[in-house]
Amino acid sequence: MPTPATPVGQRPQQVTARPVQAPEAAEAASRQSRGQATIHERRPNRREDEDAESQPTAEEERAVQTLKARDQEVRQHEAMHRAAGREYVRGATRFSYENGPDGQRYATGGEVEIDTSKPGDPDQALSKARTLRAAALAPAAPSAQDRSVAAQASRMEAEARQEQLRQRSEGQTDTDPDPTLGRRIDLYA
Numbered sequence: 001m002p003t004p005a006t007p008v009g010q011r012p013q014q015v016t017a018r019p020v021q022a023p024e025a026a027e028a029a030s031r032q033s034r035g036q037a038t039i040h041e042r043r044p045n046r047r048e049d050e051d052a053e054s055q056p057t058a059e060e061e062r063a064v065q066t067l068k069a070r071d072q073e074v075r076q077h078e079a080m081h082r083a084a085g086r087e088y089v090r091g092a093t094r095f096s097y098e099n100g101p102d103g104q105r106y107a108t109g110g111e112v113e114i115d116t117s118k119p120g121d122p123d124q125a126l127s128k129a130r131t132l133r134a135a136a137l138a139p140a141a142p143s144a145q146d147r148s149v150a151a152q153a154s155r156m157e158a159e160a161r162q163e164q165l166r167q168r169s170e171g172q173t174d175t176d177p178d179p180t181l182g183r184r185i186d187l188y189a
Contacts, residue, residue: 067106085135122163129157
């Protein structure tokens, strides 16, 4: 648009062109002129957000699959301990978790607390030791801690057997032998 000629001595009037605004921008400019502001002038529509979030990378997919497999393995492992440990299991199974790239929590470790105290009675100790060893070695792939508990149970079993033998041997020497044994009894005397 041509500018009109200005008389000498007067300053020319500046004309600036205003770009045509999109309806959202015009509305934002209108709100701004009224003293209102918005944080986001343009938000992507919901579909664009969902598409961006629902498309994990190949690396993220592999990580999620690995975490899912580990979660299943850990839960099975601990369930086997609980089932075999029966009455000696104390409390709930505790898991340690890792958050996956999909926002889910996956169990990556776990533990089952089991009572490993030795009963005073050797028969009970022998029975408990067998149960503890079975519980420790129940999973297909026992951990180092599991093998340690199994070894502890084996020691308990050996000690219980020794105690049983000791009690039996003491029981035979403590009783008074039959006074008639080893003597000749003369019925016709």
